[in-house]
Amino acid sequence: MTKLYGAIEAGGTKFVCAVSDENMNILKRIKIPTTIPEETMAEVFNFFDKNPVVAMGIGSFGPIDVNRSSETYGYITTTPKKGWANYDFLGNMKAHYDIPYAWTTDVNVAAYGELKKGSARGKSSCIYLTVGTGVGGGGVVNGKILEGFGHPEMGHIILRRHPEDTYEGNCPYHHDCLEGLCAGPAVEKRAGGVKAFDIPKDAKDWEIEAYYLAQACVDYTVILSPEKIIFGGGVSKQEQLFPLIRKSFKEQMNGYVKTPDLDDYIVHVELGDDAGITGCLLLAQEKA
Amino acid sequence: MTKLYGAIEAGGTKFVCAVSDENMNILKRIKIPTTIPEETMAEVFNFFDKNPVVAMGIGSFGPIDVNRSSETYGYITTTPKKGWANYDFLGNMKAHYDIPYAWTTDVNVAAYGELKKGSARGKSSCIYLTVGTGVGGGGVVNGKILEGFGHPEMGHIILRRHPEDTYEGNCPYHHDCLEGLCAGPAVEKRAGGVKAFDIPKDAKDWEIEAYYLAQACVDYTVILSPEKIIFGGGVSKQEQLFPLIRKSFKEQMNGYVKTPDLDDYIVHVELGDDAGITGCLLLAQEKA
Ligand SMILES: Nc1ncnc2c1ncn2[C@@H]1O[C@H](COP(=O)(O)OP(=O)(O)O)[C@@H](O)[C@H]1O
Numbered sequence: 001m002t003k004l005y006g007a008i009e010a011g012g013t014k015f016v017c018a019v020s021d022e023n024m025n026i027l028k029r030i031k032i033p034t035t036i037p038e039e040t041m042a043e044v045f046n047f048f049d050k051n052p053v054v055a056m057g058i059g060s061f062g063p064i065d066v067n068r069s070s071e072t073y074g075y076i077t078t079t080p081k082k083g084w085a086n087y088d089f090l091g092n093m094k095a096h097y098d099i100p101y102a103w104t105t106d107v108n109v110a111a112y113g114e115l116k117k118g119s120a121r122g123k124s125s126c127i128y129l130t131v132g133t134g135v136g137g138g139g140v141v142n143g144k145i146l147e148g149f150g151h152p153e154m155g156h157i158i159l160r161r162h163p164e165d166t167y168e169g170n171c172p173y174h175h176d177c178l179e180g181l182c183a184g185p186a187v188e189k190r191a192g193g194v195k196a197f198d199i200p201k202d203a204k205d206w207e208i209e210a211y212y213l214a215q216a217c218v219d220y221t222v223i224l225s226p227e228k229i230i231f232g233g234g235v236s237k238q239e240q241l242f243p244l245i246r247k248s249f250k251e252q253m254n255g256y257v258k259t260p261d262l263d264d265y266i267v268h269v270e271l272g273d274d275a276g277i278t279g280c281l282l283l284a285q286e287k288a
Numbered sequence: 289m290t291k292l293y294g295a296i297e298a299g300g301t302k303f304v305c306a307v308s309d310e311n312m313n314i315l316k317r318i319k320i321p322t323t324i325p326e327e328t329m330a331e332v333f334n335f336f337d338k339n340p341v342v343a344m345g346i347g348s349f350g351p352i353d354v355n356r357s358s359e360t361y362g363y364i365t366t367t368p369k370k371g372w373a374n375y376d377f378l379g380n381m382k383a384h385y386d387i388p389y390a391w392t393t394d395v396n397v398a399a400y401g402e403l404k405k406g407s408a409r410g411k412s413s414c415i416y417l418t419v420g421t422g423v424g425g426g427g428v429v430n431g432k433i434l435e436g437f438g439h440p441e442m443g444h445i446i447l448r449r450h451p452e453d454t455y456e457g458n459c460p461y462h463h464d465c466l467e468g469l470c471a472g473p474a475v476e477k478r479a480g481g482v483k484a485f486d487i488p489k490d491a492k493d494w495e496i497e498a499y500y501l502a503q504a505c506v507d508y509t510v511i512l513s514p515e516k517i518i519f520g521g522g523v524s525k526q527e528q529l530f531p532l533i534r535k536s537f538k539e540q541m542n543g544y545v546k547t548p549d550l551d552d553y554i555v556h557v558e559l560g561d562d563a564g565i566t567g568c569l570l571l572a573q574e575k576a
């Protein structure tokens with residue numbers, strides 16, 4: 001009998017659970033709305049009870065505790081999402097299934113999926129940045145998931161303001177950090193409440209958005225020197241952003257670091273919605 | 289007979305060469321002024337001819353090419369330092385001694401030295417930032433030197449300006465990036481030509497300097513989540529900076545990421561001038 005591997009992409013809106021065979025063919029997959037842990041996790045257990053796996057990769061919304069020496073390793077920590085703060089995600093999984101687990105953030109698993117099977121195939125490093133309800137970033141360095149005392153929170157870098165941007169930003173911690181200026185809700189507030197996909201493609205708003213995202217790319221580049229910077233999330237579906245980001249990146253970097261060709265360097269996620277699940281399954285296989 | 293290991297810390301002002309035994313005891317060490325390659329390297333070869341080693345670690349001033357798939361791997365690349373641009377450092381070493389080499393930046397070896405033997409002992413990640421004639425940063429992630437398509441250039445992140453700072457910055461590429469605002473020469477120009485160590489300890493200048501260095505620490509923290517941020521270089525000899533950096537870091541981070549205790553997190557280099565040589569010797573041992 002083939003061994004099966006498990007994946008959970010735990011998002012703030014929905015959970016995706018999947019099982020694959022040893023060749024990474026996804027055999028089953030379900031979506032579960034993220035309500036309260038009792039409800040959502042009951043469905044998760046129900047799925048994996050029916051589809052037993054030998055190892056599992058979990059990429060979770062955060063902040064989460066990834067520090068193995070911490071007492072709350074495996075927990076979702078300070079999320080405002082009702083019921084999930086201080087939830088012992090990994091502990092509850094282990095109580096149900098005594099198998100090896102990989103445990104990291106939703107964006108780290110997406111970065112890993114893209115590195116192994118997506119736009120960064122054959123490379124040993126990349127960054128994955130989602131620009132959606134929030135801005136979150138994950139990465140791979142020397143082939144390994146980027147973690148230290150905790151996991152990255154790349155959406156909260158401090159930015160130099162665009163001279164024509166008067167929007168104050170909406171990050172509850174920093175006001176005008178990257179997330180506070182560039183996530184979907186910020187884009188929509190700057191536009192006076194217009195939905196992001198209704199803002200004209202040639203509006204100044206996208207130039208401002210691209211300026212900030214390019215500035216973030218400059219900082220990521222000089223700090224991490226990744227082989228690829230990959231954008232996902234709802235806002236990055238605005239394809240007109242990519243040429244604008246590359247142009248602004250070039251201006252802001254001003255030739256200091258010789259990066260890979262920008263068309264290959266700053267790119268849209270190749271695996272789309274499968275990046276995270278793919279990363280989870282790969283990590284599960286490595287743990288097994 | 290004991291095996292000897294070699295180290296070259298190649299700086300823009302001076303080279304330090306050293307040999308150690310297997311227990312990392314430094315047996316010999318010389319300093320060579322950095323003039324032109326023909327002169328400086330002749331002394332390097334003279335030293336290692338007399339002290340043959342089985343493997344060598346080199347930490348060089350940059351920018352350098354660390355990309356193994358590049359044709360100019362092992363070169364110093366675009367430095368303004370006369371004679372050293374496009375110098376095939378590693379190739380010339382290999383032509384003299386057919387041994388294994390580790391090749392990376394001066395700041396990466398210092399980060400590695402501090403990780404293994406200095407302030408970040410027992411950890412698997414750290415950042416080392418030198419604030420001297422320039423600002424340069426290196427790092428270790430998951431126990432390995434931080435590299436991707438190239439090496440970090442952390443001194444060139446883009447900063448939000450301090451509201452009371454009118455100094456325009458002196459980075460030839462970006463004007464007011466971190467290096468352009470915070471390296472020794474910038475500190476001295478902001479102070480109207482006063483030498484950095486003559487600026488009063490309670491001058492506003494140090495508060496401005498600390499604000500920028502703290503901002504850099506925030507960005508490094510949210511991007512890399514290192515277990516330690518270690519400062520070296522001439523400017524960081526101003527000890528009054530450390531409490532100011534920690535205070536400003538706390539304000540700018542505003543509680544978003546729960547870092548290690550700041551007194552342990554933002555620290556002065558423990559190995560001092562030996563950090564780089566120590567890192568080189570450790571890397572040499574691993575290569576042998
Ligand atoms: N096609 C689109 N164009 C621009 N913005 C979009 C688009 N789709 C979604 N968004 C924005 O992205 C946000 C949702 O992000 P998304 O990545 O889809 O989900 P989440 O971040 O919750 O996983 C919304 O705030 C919306 O403004």
Ligand SMILES: Nc1ncnc2c1ncn2[C@@H]1O[C@H](COP(=O)(O)OP(=O)(O)O)[C@@H](O)[C@H]1O
Nearest residue numbers: 419420421422472473484485521522523525526
């Ligand atoms: N004790 C000190 N206090 C403040 N600044 C210093 C001190 N010593 C050196 N500097 C500054 O540091 C710079 C030299 O940096 P240093 O790290 O010593 O050398 P380098 O960067 O060339 O290796 C000078 O520009 C000087 O302004």
Ligand SMILES: [Zn+2]
Nearest residue numbers: 156171174177
């Ligand atoms: Zn923020």
Ligand SMILES: [Zn+2]
Nearest residue numbers: 444459462465
């Ligand atoms: Zn610069």
